[in-house]
Amino acid sequence: MKENKIVVGSVEWCSLPLLQIPAIKARVDSGAKTSALHAVNIIPFNKEGMPYVRFEVLPLQNDGKTTIYCESPVFDKRKVKSSSGIVEVRYVIKSVLSIAEATWEIELTLTNRDSMGYRMLLGRQAMAGRMLVDPEASFLLGELSSEVLRDYYQIHIRKPSGLKIGLLASNPNLYSNRRIIEAGEERGHNMEFLNIKDCYIKLDGKFPEMHYRGGRILNDFDAIIPRIRPSATFYGCALTRHFEAIGVYTQNSAASITQSRDKLYSLQLLINSGLPIPTTGFANSPLDTDDLIKMVGGAPLIVKLLEGTQGKGVVLAETKKAAESLINAFKSLRANILVQEFVKEADGKDIRCFVINGKVVESIMRTAAPGEFRANIHMGGTASIVKITPEERRIAVVAAKTMNLKVAGVDIIRGQKGPLLLEVNSSPGLEGIEGVSKKNIARLMIEAIEKDIKYKGIVN
Numbered sequence: 001m002k003e004n005k006i007v008v009g010s011v012e013w014c015s016l017p018l019l020q021i022p023a024i025k026a027r028v029d030s031g032a033k034t035s036a037l038h039a040v041n042i043i044p045f046n047k048e049g050m051p052y053v054r055f056e057v058l059p060l061q062n063d064g065k066t067t068i069y070c071e072s073p074v075f076d077k078r079k080v081k082s083s084s085g086i087v088e089v090r091y092v093i094k095s096v097l098s099i100a101e102a103t104w105e106i107e108l109t110l111t112n113r114d115s116m117g118y119r120m121l122l123g124r125q126a127m128a129g130r131m132l133v134d135p136e137a138s139f140l141l142g143e144l145s146s147e148v149l150r151d152y153y154q155i156h157i158r159k160p161s162g163l164k165i166g167l168l169a170s171n172p173n174l175y176s177n178r179r180i181i182e183a184g185e186e187r188g189h190n191m192e193f194l195n196i197k198d199c200y201i202k203l204d205g206k207f208p209e210m211h212y213r214g215g216r217i218l219n220d221f222d223a224i225i226p227r228i229r230p231s232a233t234f235y236g237c238a239l240t241r242h243f244e245a246i247g248v249y250t251q252n253s254a255a256s257i258t259q260s261r262d263k264l265y266s267l268q269l270l271i272n273s274g275l276p277i278p279t280t281g282f283a284n285s286p287l288d289t290d291d292l293i294k295m296v297g298g299a300p301l302i303v304k305l306l307e308g309t310q311g312k313g314v315v316l317a318e319t320k321k322a323a324e325s326l327i328n329a330f331k332s333l334r335a336n337i338l339v340q341e342f343v344k345e346a347d348g349k350d351i352r353c354f355v356i357n358g359k360v361v362e363s364i365m366r367t368a369a370p371g372e373f374r375a376n377i378h379m380g381g382t383a384s385i386v387k388i389t390p391e392e393r394r395i396a397v398v399a400a401k402t403m404n405l406k407v408a409g410v411d412i413i414r415g416q417k418g419p420l421l422l423e424v425n426s427s428p429g430l431e432g433i434e435g436v437s438k439k440n441i442a443r444l445m446i447e448a449i450e451k452d453i454k455y456k457g458i459v460n
Protein backbone atom coordinates (compact mmCIF):
# COMPACT_ATOMS: atom_id res chain seq x y z
CA MET A 1 0.00 0.00 0.00
CA LYS A 2 3.06 2.21 0.19
CA GLU A 3 2.48 3.52 -3.36
CA ASN A 4 -0.77 5.21 -2.48
CA LYS A 5 0.65 7.11 0.42
CA ILE A 6 2.00 10.60 0.34
CA VAL A 7 5.60 10.78 1.48
CA VAL A 8 6.22 13.85 3.58
CA GLY A 9 9.24 15.31 5.29
CA SER A 10 9.24 16.69 8.82
CA VAL A 11 7.92 20.07 7.65
CA GLU A 12 5.47 20.60 4.79
CA TRP A 13 3.15 23.24 3.41
CA CYS A 14 -0.52 22.35 3.43
CA SER A 15 -3.81 24.22 3.37
CA LEU A 16 -7.06 24.24 5.33
CA PRO A 17 -9.70 25.17 2.76
CA LEU A 18 -12.66 25.17 5.16
CA LEU A 19 -10.93 27.77 7.29
CA GLN A 20 -9.78 29.61 4.20
CA ILE A 21 -6.15 29.18 5.08
CA PRO A 22 -4.40 28.85 1.69
CA ALA A 23 -1.00 27.85 3.02
CA ILE A 24 0.33 26.94 6.41
CA LYS A 25 3.60 25.31 7.32
CA ALA A 26 2.91 22.16 9.32
CA ARG A 27 5.37 20.35 11.48
CA VAL A 28 4.84 16.64 11.11
CA ASP A 29 4.65 15.32 14.66
CA SER A 30 4.02 11.61 14.75
CA GLY A 31 4.60 11.77 18.52
CA ALA A 32 1.26 13.54 18.89
CA LYS A 33 -2.09 11.88 18.34
CA THR A 34 -4.21 14.84 17.35
CA SER A 35 -3.19 17.71 15.12
CA ALA A 36 -3.05 21.19 16.58
CA LEU A 37 -3.57 24.64 15.15
CA HIS A 38 -2.04 27.68 16.77
CA ALA A 39 -4.87 30.14 17.31
CA VAL A 40 -5.37 33.31 19.31
CA ASN A 41 -8.42 35.09 20.64
CA ILE A 42 -10.33 31.83 20.91
CA ILE A 43 -13.90 32.75 21.83
CA PRO A 44 -16.81 30.34 22.13
CA PHE A 45 -20.28 31.43 21.05
CA ASN A 46 -23.60 29.93 20.01
CA LYS A 47 -24.92 29.93 16.48
CA GLU A 48 -28.48 28.72 15.99
CA GLY A 49 -28.21 26.89 19.29
CA MET A 50 -25.01 25.08 18.35
CA PRO A 51 -21.65 25.57 20.08
CA TYR A 52 -19.23 27.42 17.84
CA VAL A 53 -15.81 28.88 18.32
CA ARG A 54 -14.28 31.94 16.78
CA PHE A 55 -10.52 32.36 16.57
CA GLU A 56 -7.71 34.02 14.72
CA VAL A 57 -4.87 32.24 13.00
CA LEU A 58 -1.59 33.92 12.26
CA PRO A 59 -0.56 31.45 9.56
CA LEU A 60 2.92 32.75 8.87
CA GLN A 61 5.82 32.38 11.25
CA ASN A 62 7.33 35.65 12.47
CA ASP A 63 4.45 37.62 11.02
CA GLY A 64 2.04 39.16 13.51
CA LYS A 65 0.06 41.16 10.95
CA THR A 66 -1.36 38.52 8.64
CA THR A 67 -4.46 37.30 10.38
CA ILE A 68 -7.17 34.94 9.23
CA TYR A 69 -10.45 35.21 11.10
CA CYS A 70 -12.02 31.78 11.43
CA GLU A 71 -15.12 30.21 12.89
CA SER A 72 -16.10 26.61 13.20
CA PRO A 73 -18.58 24.37 15.01
CA VAL A 74 -17.07 22.92 18.18
CA PHE A 75 -16.65 19.18 17.79
CA ASP A 76 -15.31 18.46 21.27
CA LYS A 77 -13.49 19.89 24.25
CA ARG A 78 -10.53 17.91 25.46
CA LYS A 79 -8.02 18.01 28.24
CA VAL A 80 -4.55 18.00 26.77
CA LYS A 81 -1.43 17.58 28.86
CA SER A 82 1.57 19.45 27.53
CA SER A 83 5.16 18.27 27.76
CA SER A 84 5.58 20.51 30.82
CA GLY A 85 2.77 18.61 32.52
CA ILE A 86 0.21 21.41 32.50
CA VAL A 87 -3.31 20.35 31.65
CA GLU A 88 -5.11 22.63 29.26
CA VAL A 89 -8.68 22.34 28.01
CA ARG A 90 -8.72 22.74 24.26
CA TYR A 91 -11.47 23.10 21.72
CA VAL A 92 -11.46 20.46 19.01
CA ILE A 93 -12.83 21.24 15.55
CA LYS A 94 -13.19 19.16 12.44
CA SER A 95 -11.67 20.58 9.34
CA VAL A 96 -10.41 19.58 5.94
CA LEU A 97 -6.72 19.15 5.26
CA SER A 98 -5.45 19.62 1.75
CA ILE A 99 -1.99 18.39 0.92
CA ALA A 100 -0.41 17.17 -2.34
CA GLU A 101 -3.76 17.49 -4.14
CA ALA A 102 -5.48 15.15 -1.72
CA THR A 103 -8.06 16.30 0.83
CA TRP A 104 -9.56 14.61 3.85
CA GLU A 105 -11.19 15.47 7.13
CA ILE A 106 -9.07 15.81 10.24
CA GLU A 107 -9.51 16.82 13.87
CA LEU A 108 -7.68 19.89 15.06
CA THR A 109 -7.24 21.12 18.60
CA LEU A 110 -6.97 24.87 19.00
CA THR A 111 -4.17 26.05 21.19
CA ASN A 112 -2.59 29.37 21.88
CA ARG A 113 0.64 27.71 22.74
CA ASP A 114 3.22 28.65 20.18
CA SER A 115 4.65 25.25 19.28
CA MET A 116 8.21 26.24 18.53
CA GLY A 117 7.05 28.76 16.01
CA TYR A 118 5.10 26.24 13.92
CA ARG A 119 1.53 27.30 13.43
CA MET A 120 0.33 23.76 12.90
CA LEU A 121 1.29 20.31 14.08
CA LEU A 122 0.21 17.30 12.09
CA GLY A 123 -0.48 14.35 14.38
CA ARG A 124 -0.81 10.60 13.80
CA GLN A 125 -4.57 10.56 13.49
CA ALA A 126 -4.52 12.89 10.49
CA MET A 127 -1.76 10.94 8.79
CA ALA A 128 -2.89 7.37 9.43
CA GLY A 129 -3.25 5.35 6.25
CA ARG A 130 -2.39 8.31 4.06
CA MET A 131 1.12 9.47 4.77
CA LEU A 132 4.61 8.18 5.26
CA VAL A 133 7.22 10.31 6.96
CA ASP A 134 10.79 10.71 5.95
CA PRO A 135 12.03 12.46 9.07
CA GLU A 136 15.31 13.57 7.51
CA ALA A 137 13.70 15.50 4.71
CA SER A 138 11.53 18.60 4.62
CA PHE A 139 9.36 20.25 1.96
CA LEU A 140 9.19 17.09 -0.13
CA LEU A 141 5.96 18.48 -1.54
CA GLY A 142 7.61 21.76 -2.47
CA GLU A 143 8.58 25.07 -0.92
CA LEU A 144 6.51 28.21 -1.38
CA SER A 145 8.29 31.39 -2.37
CA SER A 146 7.67 34.58 -0.48
CA GLU A 147 6.01 36.00 -3.63
CA VAL A 148 3.48 33.20 -3.69
CA LEU A 149 2.79 33.66 -0.01
CA ARG A 150 2.39 37.39 -0.48
CA ASP A 151 -0.15 36.77 -3.24
CA TYR A 152 -2.07 34.37 -1.06
CA TYR A 153 -2.14 36.59 1.96
CA GLN A 154 -2.24 40.15 0.70
CA ILE A 155 -5.92 40.56 1.48
CA HIS A 156 -5.50 39.16 4.98
CA ILE A 157 -3.06 41.71 6.29
CA ARG A 158 -4.78 43.35 9.21
CA LYS A 159 -5.90 46.82 8.30
CA PRO A 160 -6.19 49.25 11.15
CA SER A 161 -9.87 49.81 11.86
CA GLY A 162 -11.46 50.61 15.15
CA LEU A 163 -9.56 50.36 18.40
CA LYS A 164 -7.61 47.41 19.60
CA ILE A 165 -9.17 46.56 22.94
CA GLY A 166 -8.09 43.75 25.23
CA LEU A 167 -10.45 42.19 27.75
CA LEU A 168 -8.24 41.07 30.62
CA ALA A 169 -10.18 38.35 32.41
CA SER A 170 -10.26 34.66 33.24
CA ASN A 171 -13.28 33.07 31.63
CA PRO A 172 -14.26 33.81 28.03
CA ASN A 173 -17.52 31.90 28.57
CA LEU A 174 -18.82 34.24 31.24
CA TYR A 175 -21.90 36.18 30.13
CA SER A 176 -20.31 39.55 30.97
CA ASN A 177 -17.13 38.78 29.06
CA ARG A 178 -18.96 37.48 26.02
CA ARG A 179 -21.11 40.60 25.96
CA ILE A 180 -18.17 42.99 26.23
CA ILE A 181 -16.42 41.30 23.29
CA GLU A 182 -19.63 41.32 21.27
CA ALA A 183 -20.36 44.98 22.02
CA GLY A 184 -16.82 46.01 21.08
CA GLU A 185 -17.02 44.12 17.80
CA GLU A 186 -20.36 45.67 17.02
CA ARG A 187 -18.72 49.07 17.41
CA GLY A 188 -16.10 48.04 14.87
CA HIS A 189 -13.26 47.44 17.29
CA ASN A 190 -10.71 44.72 17.25
CA MET A 191 -11.48 42.86 20.49
CA GLU A 192 -9.17 40.34 22.02
CA PHE A 193 -9.73 38.17 25.07
CA LEU A 194 -6.57 38.14 27.16
CA ASN A 195 -6.52 35.41 29.72
CA ILE A 196 -4.93 36.65 32.95
CA LYS A 197 -3.11 33.38 33.43
CA ASP A 198 -1.51 33.58 29.99
CA CYS A 199 -0.01 37.07 30.31
CA TYR A 200 3.41 37.76 31.68
CA ILE A 201 5.53 40.80 32.24
CA LYS A 202 8.91 42.04 31.17
CA LEU A 203 10.14 44.64 33.63
CA ASP A 204 12.81 46.69 31.97
CA GLY A 205 13.69 50.33 32.51
CA LYS A 206 13.95 51.05 28.81
CA PHE A 207 11.80 48.47 27.05
CA PRO A 208 9.10 47.13 29.35
CA GLU A 209 6.76 44.69 27.60
CA MET A 210 3.68 42.59 28.13
CA HIS A 211 3.97 39.10 26.75
CA TYR A 212 1.40 36.44 25.99
CA ARG A 213 1.72 32.67 26.11
CA GLY A 214 3.86 31.66 23.19
CA GLY A 215 5.99 34.81 23.30
CA ARG A 216 3.72 37.26 21.49
CA ILE A 217 4.26 40.85 22.61
CA LEU A 218 1.11 42.76 23.50
CA ASN A 219 2.27 46.32 23.15
CA ASP A 220 -0.12 47.65 20.53
CA PHE A 221 -3.35 47.82 22.52
CA ASP A 222 -5.33 51.07 22.68
CA ALA A 223 -7.28 50.01 25.76
CA ILE A 224 -7.63 47.26 28.29
CA ILE A 225 -10.81 46.38 30.15
CA PRO A 226 -9.77 44.62 33.34
CA ARG A 227 -12.43 42.24 34.66
CA ILE A 228 -10.54 40.55 37.43
CA ARG A 229 -12.18 37.92 39.56
CA PRO A 230 -11.42 38.03 43.29
CA SER A 231 -9.16 34.98 43.23
CA ALA A 232 -7.02 36.61 40.53
CA THR A 233 -6.79 40.04 42.18
CA PHE A 234 -3.08 39.99 42.90
CA TYR A 235 -1.86 38.89 39.46
CA GLY A 236 -4.64 40.59 37.51
CA CYS A 237 -3.89 43.93 39.16
CA ALA A 238 -0.14 43.49 38.56
CA LEU A 239 -0.88 42.98 34.85
CA THR A 240 -3.22 45.96 34.74
CA ARG A 241 -0.54 48.10 36.41
CA HIS A 242 1.97 46.94 33.83
CA PHE A 243 -0.33 47.85 30.95
CA GLU A 244 -0.57 51.31 32.53
CA ALA A 245 3.22 51.45 32.78
CA ILE A 246 3.61 50.77 29.06
CA GLY A 247 1.15 53.54 28.30
CA VAL A 248 -2.05 51.59 27.66
CA TYR A 249 -5.36 53.06 28.83
CA THR A 250 -7.11 50.83 31.35
CA GLN A 251 -10.81 51.35 31.94
CA ASN A 252 -10.49 50.78 35.68
CA SER A 253 -7.04 51.42 37.03
CA ALA A 254 -5.04 48.80 38.89
CA ALA A 255 -4.90 51.00 41.99
CA SER A 256 -8.66 51.49 42.05
CA ILE A 257 -9.37 47.77 41.64
CA THR A 258 -6.90 46.83 44.37
CA GLN A 259 -8.51 49.34 46.71
CA SER A 260 -12.03 48.15 46.01
CA ARG A 261 -11.15 44.55 46.86
CA ASP A 262 -10.55 45.43 50.49
CA LYS A 263 -13.93 46.14 52.06
CA LEU A 264 -12.51 47.75 55.18
CA TYR A 265 -10.23 50.12 53.31
CA SER A 266 -13.05 50.93 50.90
CA LEU A 267 -15.42 51.80 53.71
CA GLN A 268 -12.76 54.03 55.27
CA LEU A 269 -12.42 55.92 52.00
CA LEU A 270 -16.17 56.10 51.47
CA ILE A 271 -16.99 57.58 54.88
CA ASN A 272 -14.24 60.14 54.30
CA SER A 273 -16.38 61.32 51.41
CA GLY A 274 -19.29 61.73 53.81
CA LEU A 275 -21.28 58.78 52.54
CA PRO A 276 -23.71 56.99 54.90
CA ILE A 277 -22.93 53.35 55.69
CA PRO A 278 -24.34 50.88 58.23
CA THR A 279 -22.37 51.10 61.50
CA THR A 280 -19.41 48.81 61.07
CA GLY A 281 -16.75 47.44 63.42
CA PHE A 282 -13.43 45.79 62.88
CA ALA A 283 -11.23 44.29 65.57
CA ASN A 284 -8.12 42.21 65.63
CA SER A 285 -8.45 40.31 68.86
CA PRO A 286 -11.25 38.02 70.12
CA LEU A 287 -10.85 39.82 73.48
CA ASP A 288 -12.74 42.72 71.91
CA THR A 289 -15.63 40.68 70.51
CA ASP A 290 -18.02 41.69 73.28
CA ASP A 291 -17.57 45.39 72.72
CA LEU A 292 -17.52 44.92 68.96
CA ILE A 293 -21.01 43.43 69.14
CA LYS A 294 -22.25 46.29 71.34
CA MET A 295 -20.68 48.84 69.00
CA VAL A 296 -22.88 47.85 66.08
CA GLY A 297 -26.04 47.75 68.20
CA GLY A 298 -26.01 44.09 69.28
CA ALA A 299 -27.58 41.10 67.56
CA PRO A 300 -28.89 40.43 64.99
CA LEU A 301 -25.78 41.53 63.13
CA ILE A 302 -23.89 40.85 59.94
CA VAL A 303 -20.41 39.38 59.65
CA LYS A 304 -18.55 39.89 56.36
CA LEU A 305 -15.31 38.51 55.09
CA LEU A 306 -13.16 41.41 53.92
CA GLU A 307 -12.69 39.84 50.53
CA GLY A 308 -15.99 38.19 49.71
CA THR A 309 -18.17 38.50 46.67
CA GLN A 310 -21.49 37.25 45.32
CA GLY A 311 -22.72 37.27 48.88
CA LYS A 312 -20.60 34.25 49.76
CA GLY A 313 -18.73 35.83 52.65
CA VAL A 314 -21.75 37.51 54.25
CA VAL A 315 -23.41 35.88 57.26
CA LEU A 316 -26.28 36.90 59.54
CA ALA A 317 -25.96 36.15 63.25
CA GLU A 318 -29.42 36.23 64.81
CA THR A 319 -28.46 36.20 68.48
CA LYS A 320 -25.63 37.55 70.63
CA LYS A 321 -24.44 34.00 71.32
CA ALA A 322 -24.41 33.13 67.62
CA ALA A 323 -22.58 36.38 66.87
CA GLU A 324 -19.90 35.62 69.46
CA SER A 325 -19.23 32.12 68.20
CA LEU A 326 -19.27 33.22 64.59
CA ILE A 327 -16.83 36.08 65.12
CA ASN A 328 -14.49 33.97 67.24
CA ALA A 329 -14.64 31.07 64.78
CA PHE A 330 -13.68 33.35 61.87
CA LYS A 331 -10.91 34.86 64.02
CA SER A 332 -9.47 31.46 64.87
CA LEU A 333 -9.29 30.79 61.12
CA ARG A 334 -7.38 34.06 60.81
CA ALA A 335 -10.00 35.41 58.46
CA ASN A 336 -10.35 39.17 58.25
CA ILE A 337 -13.91 40.17 58.99
CA LEU A 338 -16.14 43.18 59.42
CA VAL A 339 -18.99 43.23 61.87
CA GLN A 340 -21.92 45.30 60.69
CA GLU A 341 -25.26 46.54 61.93
CA PHE A 342 -28.04 44.46 60.34
CA VAL A 343 -30.37 46.76 58.46
CA LYS A 344 -33.60 44.85 58.86
CA GLU A 345 -35.73 47.44 57.07
CA ALA A 346 -33.84 46.62 53.87
CA ASP A 347 -36.09 43.56 53.89
CA GLY A 348 -33.84 41.37 51.77
CA LYS A 349 -33.61 43.96 49.01
CA ASP A 350 -30.72 45.95 47.72
CA ILE A 351 -30.13 48.38 44.90
CA ARG A 352 -27.35 47.90 42.41
CA CYS A 353 -26.43 51.09 40.58
CA PHE A 354 -24.29 50.59 37.50
CA VAL A 355 -22.05 53.62 37.15
CA ILE A 356 -20.08 54.43 34.01
CA ASN A 357 -17.89 57.53 33.74
CA GLY A 358 -19.63 59.28 36.62
CA LYS A 359 -23.23 58.53 35.60
CA VAL A 360 -25.69 55.96 36.89
CA VAL A 361 -26.63 54.28 33.60
CA GLU A 362 -29.05 51.78 35.11
CA SER A 363 -30.27 50.66 38.52
CA ILE A 364 -31.89 47.44 39.53
CA MET A 365 -33.45 46.24 42.72
CA ARG A 366 -32.47 42.76 43.75
CA THR A 367 -34.83 40.87 46.03
CA ALA A 368 -33.58 37.97 48.07
CA ALA A 369 -35.05 34.51 47.67
CA PRO A 370 -37.55 33.55 50.42
CA GLY A 371 -35.78 32.93 53.75
CA GLU A 372 -32.60 34.65 52.54
CA PHE A 373 -31.42 38.15 53.52
CA ARG A 374 -28.78 38.49 50.81
CA ALA A 375 -30.16 39.94 47.62
CA ASN A 376 -27.32 38.75 45.37
CA ILE A 377 -28.40 37.14 42.09
CA HIS A 378 -25.90 34.37 42.83
CA MET A 379 -27.82 33.66 46.02
CA GLY A 380 -31.05 33.19 44.12
CA GLY A 381 -32.17 36.83 44.21
CA THR A 382 -34.36 38.24 41.48
CA ALA A 383 -33.85 41.55 39.72
CA SER A 384 -36.12 44.30 38.46
CA ILE A 385 -35.60 47.85 37.27
CA VAL A 386 -35.96 50.42 40.00
CA LYS A 387 -36.33 54.16 40.00
CA ILE A 388 -33.79 55.54 42.41
CA THR A 389 -34.08 58.71 44.48
CA PRO A 390 -31.81 61.71 43.85
CA GLU A 391 -30.00 60.92 47.12
CA GLU A 392 -29.36 57.33 46.02
CA ARG A 393 -28.05 58.59 42.71
CA ARG A 394 -25.76 61.03 44.48
CA ILE A 395 -24.41 58.28 46.75
CA ALA A 396 -23.68 56.00 43.78
CA VAL A 397 -21.89 58.72 41.82
CA VAL A 398 -19.83 59.94 44.78
CA ALA A 399 -18.96 56.35 45.75
CA ALA A 400 -17.64 55.50 42.28
CA LYS A 401 -15.72 58.77 42.17
CA THR A 402 -14.22 58.21 45.63
CA MET A 403 -13.04 54.77 44.57
CA ASN A 404 -11.74 56.23 41.31
CA LEU A 405 -13.63 53.65 39.28
CA LYS A 406 -14.79 54.45 35.74
CA VAL A 407 -17.04 51.41 35.84
CA ALA A 408 -18.56 50.44 39.16
CA GLY A 409 -21.44 48.52 40.67
CA VAL A 410 -22.57 50.39 43.75
CA ASP A 411 -24.71 48.48 46.24
CA ILE A 412 -27.12 50.45 48.40
CA ILE A 413 -29.79 49.35 50.87
CA ARG A 414 -32.78 51.36 52.01
CA GLY A 415 -32.60 51.87 55.78
CA GLN A 416 -35.12 53.49 58.09
CA LYS A 417 -33.40 56.86 57.91
CA GLY A 418 -32.48 56.71 54.26
CA PRO A 419 -30.15 54.94 51.87
CA LEU A 420 -26.99 53.29 53.14
CA LEU A 421 -24.02 52.41 51.02
CA LEU A 422 -22.86 48.79 51.26
CA GLU A 423 -20.02 48.43 48.83
CA VAL A 424 -18.54 49.34 45.46
CA ASN A 425 -17.63 46.58 43.00
CA SER A 426 -15.00 47.08 40.31
CA SER A 427 -16.16 44.30 37.94
CA PRO A 428 -19.94 44.49 38.21
CA GLY A 429 -21.69 41.63 36.40
CA LEU A 430 -23.81 42.33 33.33
CA GLU A 431 -26.10 39.33 33.33
CA GLY A 432 -28.51 40.37 36.07
CA ILE A 433 -28.76 43.95 34.91
CA GLU A 434 -28.96 43.33 31.15
CA GLY A 435 -31.52 40.65 31.85
CA VAL A 436 -34.02 43.24 33.04
CA SER A 437 -32.81 46.43 31.39
CA LYS A 438 -33.49 47.53 27.85
CA LYS A 439 -30.09 49.16 27.80
CA ASN A 440 -27.04 47.70 26.20
CA ILE A 441 -24.74 48.11 29.19
CA ALA A 442 -21.77 46.40 27.51
CA ARG A 443 -22.00 48.88 24.64
CA LEU A 444 -22.11 51.79 27.08
CA MET A 445 -18.85 50.51 28.59
CA ILE A 446 -17.23 50.45 25.14
CA GLU A 447 -18.57 53.92 24.28
CA ALA A 448 -17.11 55.23 27.55
CA ILE A 449 -13.67 54.06 26.42
CA GLU A 450 -14.13 55.68 22.99
CA LYS A 451 -14.98 58.93 24.74
CA ASP A 452 -12.12 58.72 27.22
CA ILE A 453 -9.49 58.17 24.59
CA LYS A 454 -11.15 60.64 22.22
CA TYR A 455 -11.78 58.11 19.51
CA LYS A 456 -13.78 59.49 16.63
CA GLY A 457 -13.44 56.67 14.11
CA ILE A 458 -16.83 55.08 14.11
CA VAL A 459 -20.23 56.67 14.03
CA ASN A 460 -23.37 54.58 14.07
Ligand SMILES: Nc1ncnc2c1ncn2[C@@H]1O[C@H](COP(=O)(O)OP(=O)(O)OP(=O)(O)O)[C@@H](O)[C@H]1O
Residues within 6 Å of the ligand: 278, 302, 304, 308, 309, 310, 311, 312, 313, 314, 340, 341, 342, 343, 344, 346, 348, 349, 350, 373, 374, 375, 376, 411, 413, 422, 423, 425
Ligand atom coordinates in the same frame (compact mmCIF):
# COMPACT_ATOMS: atom_id res chain seq x y z
N1 LIG B 1 -25.74 45.41 56.87
C1 LIG B 1 -26.62 44.75 56.12
N2 LIG B 1 -27.92 44.73 56.43
C2 LIG B 1 -28.83 44.05 55.67
N3 LIG B 1 -28.51 43.34 54.59
C3 LIG B 1 -27.22 43.32 54.20
C4 LIG B 1 -26.22 44.02 54.94
N4 LIG B 1 -25.04 43.81 54.34
C5 LIG B 1 -25.30 43.01 53.27
N5 LIG B 1 -26.59 42.72 53.17
C6 LIG B 1 -27.21 41.89 52.12
O1 LIG B 1 -26.26 40.94 51.68
C7 LIG B 1 -25.90 41.15 50.31
C8 LIG B 1 -24.39 40.90 50.10
O2 LIG B 1 -23.63 41.85 50.80
P1 LIG B 1 -22.42 42.65 50.14
O3 LIG B 1 -22.87 43.36 48.92
O4 LIG B 1 -21.78 43.48 51.17
O5 LIG B 1 -21.45 41.45 49.78
P2 LIG B 1 -20.78 40.85 48.49
O6 LIG B 1 -20.56 39.43 48.80
O7 LIG B 1 -19.60 41.63 48.18
O8 LIG B 1 -21.73 41.00 47.28
P3 LIG B 1 -21.43 41.43 45.74
O9 LIG B 1 -21.58 40.19 44.93
O10 LIG B 1 -22.49 42.42 45.46
O11 LIG B 1 -20.07 41.99 45.61
C9 LIG B 1 -26.30 42.58 50.03
O12 LIG B 1 -26.52 42.78 48.66
C10 LIG B 1 -27.53 42.74 50.90
O13 LIG B 1 -28.66 42.21 50.26
Ligand SMILES: [Mg+2]
Residues within 6 Å of the ligand: 308, 309, 310, 423, 424, 425
Ligand atom coordinates in the same frame (compact mmCIF):
# COMPACT_ATOMS: atom_id res chain seq x y z
MG1 LIG C 1 -18.75 42.83 46.53
Ligand SMILES: [Mg+2]
Residues within 6 Å of the ligand: 311, 411, 422, 423
Ligand atom coordinates in the same frame (compact mmCIF):
# COMPACT_ATOMS: atom_id res chain seq x y z
MG1 LIG D 1 -22.74 43.37 47.01
